[in-house]
Amino acid sequence: MDKIKEFLEDVRKEMKKVSWPDQDELVDYTIVVVIFTILLAAFIFAVDQVYSTILETIYQ
Secondary structure: OHHHHHHHHHHHHHHHHOOOOOHHHHHHHHHHHHHHHHHHHHHHHHHHHHHHHHHHHHHO
């Protein structure tokens, strides 16, 4: 039980050292992640469509 308490105390100490973003930074980072995710999804969709078209042409 002492090891668990020591671990939790160490975690608490380390979490105080973390540099947390303020709200403006958090909003900016969230927007960047959402935009990047949409662009990546569109890219994967486009590549899938190209491969599907090529395979349909080959197998018909």
